Amino acid sequence: RRPKNFPPGPPAWPVLGNLVHLTSEDPLMNLEKLRQSYGNVYSLFLGSKPAVVINGVEAMKEAMVTKAADFAGSTVQETFVTPPLWCTIMADYGSTWREHRRFNLMTLRNFGLGKNSMEDRIHEELQHTVKILDQSAGETLSPQVMFHNVASNVICKILFGTRHEYDDESIKVMIQCFTELNKVANGPWAMLYDSVPLVRFLPLPFRRAFKLMETFLSFAVSRVNEHKESRIPGEPRDFIDCYLDELDKKNDESSFSEEQLVRQLFDLYLAGTDTTANTLLTAFLYLMNHPQIQERCQQEIDQVLGGKDRVTFEDRHNMPYMQAVIHEVQRVANTVPLSAFHCTTRDTELLGYSIPKGTMIIQNMISVLKEEGQWKFPHDFNPENFLDEQGEFVKPEAFMPFSAGSRVCLGEGLARMELFLITVTLLRKYKFIWPEDAGEPDYTMVLGGTSTPKLYSMKIQLRSTQ
Numbered sequence: 001r002r003p004k005n006f007p008p009g010p011p012a013w014p015v016l017g018n019l020v021h022l023t024s025e026d027p028l029m030n031l032e033k034l035r036q037s038y039g040n041v042y043s044l045f046l047g048s049k050p051a052v053v054i055n056g057v058e059a060m061k062e063a064m065v066t067k068a069a070d071f072a073g074s075t076v077q078e079t080f081v082t083p084p085l086w087c088t089i090m091a092d093y094g095s096t097w098r099e100h101r102r103f104n105l106m107t108l109r110n111f112g113l114g115k116n117s118m119e120d121r122i123h124e125e126l127q128h129t130v131k132i133l134d135q136s137a138g139e140t141l142s143p144q145v146m147f148h149n150v151a152s153n154v155i156c157k158i159l160f161g162t163r164h165e166y167d168d169e170s171i172k173v174m175i176q177c178f179t180e181l182n183k184v185a186n187g188p189w190a191m192l193y194d195s196v197p198l199v200r201f202l203p204l205p206f207r208r209a210f211k212l213m214e215t216f217l218s219f220a221v222s223r224v225n226e227h228k229e230s231r232i233p234g235e236p237r238d239f240i241d242c243y244l245d246e247l248d249k250k251n252d253e254s255s256f257s258e259e260q261l262v263r264q265l266f267d268l269y270l271a272g273t274d275t276t277a278n279t280l281l282t283a284f285l286y287l288m289n290h291p292q293i294q295e296r297c298q299q300e301i302d303q304v305l306g307g308k309d310r311v312t313f314e315d316r317h318n319m320p321y322m323q324a325v326i327h328e329v330q331r332v333a334n335t336v337p338l339s340a341f342h343c344t345t346r347d348t349e350l351l352g353y354s355i356p357k358g359t360m361i362i363q364n365m366i367s368v369l370k371e372e373g374q375w376k377f378p379h380d381f382n383p384e385n386f387l388d389e390q391g392e393f394v395k396p397e398a399f400m401p402f403s404a405g406s407r408v409c410l411g412e413g414l415a416r417m418e419l420f421l422i423t424v425t426l427l428r429k430y431k432f433i434w435p436e437d438a439g440e441p442d443y444t445m446v447l448g449g450t451s452t453p454k455l456y457s458m459k460i461q462l463r464s465t466q
């Protein structure tokens with residue numbers, strides 16, 4: 001039964017509620033059909049749990065920005081609570097989340113300054129990528145593993161102070177672990193586990209998520225133990241050292257602990273790898289199939305960088321077209337399609353509807369990223385969506401792939417820097433060609449916590465200007 005003045009929605013089935021709407025072949029299409037029937041704020045039942053789905057920029061801004069504190073709670077997804085840990089992405093809106101969010105942001109920011117800056121780290125990693133691409137010049141390559149390695153190494157350097165060769169088996173296992181976990185999250189089995197407690201003891205595929213988490217846990221714990229042996233207090237080399245320094249200062253009220261450290265490592269690694277990698281994969285899928293857009297990027301890059309050794313993040317201010325292309329890629333990629341599930345922290349209202357405390361909140365990101373009336377070309381891949389009449393870069397308010405408000409993506413700054421430096425460096429040096437025998441490109445995404453382009457190959461050619 002829907003409470004009084006609760007957002008409307010479809011009738012719910014016994015036991016399963018409206019789970020079928022979210023676990024079908026095309027859940028995003030289902031959510032869109034429900035939006036057309038019930039409006040921008042509607043409700044579903046996941047099992048017996050009520051959830052409110054938010055669509056469109058108006059409702060999203062009211063919930064995530066204007067009433068941020070009311071909507072910033074988290075429905076700890078129980079699939080991920082059960083052994084061994086749960087993490088900040090799902091952490092509730094309280095002092096532990098607040099203290100750790102502040103610490104994580106400050107630590108990421110500190111690594112962005114000074115000699116060993118974030119920009120240097122990304123460029124260091126790019127040297128390895130370029131080596132792989134140089135070896136493949138004139139040939140065809142499958143970029144999935146490569147882009148995951150790039151993103152994983154950037155975040156590994158920050159967290160653990162190490163990078164891994166692209167054929168390193170231990171890191172392949174880790175990347176596989178995160179890619180799979182991201183598919184399990186928001187997937188049918190995780191939802192069934194969360195919504196229907198009766199099934200939890202059955203040997204169903206959600207058990208795989210526990211195994212994957214244990215794999216990461218033992219990896220992270222052994223990194224923390226190595227750091228405890230080799231660190232010099234007060235001279236942090238990476239995130240783990242910074243956290244251990246913080247633990248040394250710990251007082252009774254502090255929420256910092258070794259268990260929390262492992263949770264933070266999980267969060268940052270999970271959230272920082274698959275998202276960036278899949279956005280890069282989407283970028284090159286579109287660029288290969290829109291060669292005129294790829295060429296226009298390359299003209300701008302050549303003109304702005306001239307004989308300069310390497311691109312800097314500051315250069316983006318002189319590259320409106322490149323900026324527009326990267327933002328357009330993020331818009332169509334819809335990389336985190338349902339954001340992270342939130343819940344209301346108190347009884348509140350949204351667009352006139354009453355929403356009680358503890359209600360699950362689902363942000364339907366595509367409803368904003370492709371909202372009619374917000375974009376010049378909502379349903380096409382067209383960088384003009386981010387350019388004004390003078391060809392200057394503009395960012396419409398409906399561009400919110402990182403969500404918005406107090407829980408906005410913590411890695412947005414890092415992700416934006418990675419996307420820009422990696423795309424520009426690679427486009428400057430190579431031409432990326434859709435292989436002749438590859439058939440028509442398939443732009444449909446494989447859904448999960450992150451959405452992924454289907455596997456594809458790319459032909460690499462050194463550009464004649466290089």
Ligand code: HEM
Nearest residue numbers: 089271272275276335336339340402403407409410411415
């Ligand atoms: C293109 C890349 C990325 C996209 C599209 C993306 C998107 C998102 C989204 C939609 C959320 C949920 C916000 C909410 O709860 O409403 C999120 C949360 C988060 N992201 Fe990202 N992200 C990206 C890259 C990264 C990177 C590189 C990091 C690592 C530093 C990161 C770390 C996090 C963390 C820790 C959270 C949880 C924040 C919190 O609950 O306080 N993300 N991200």
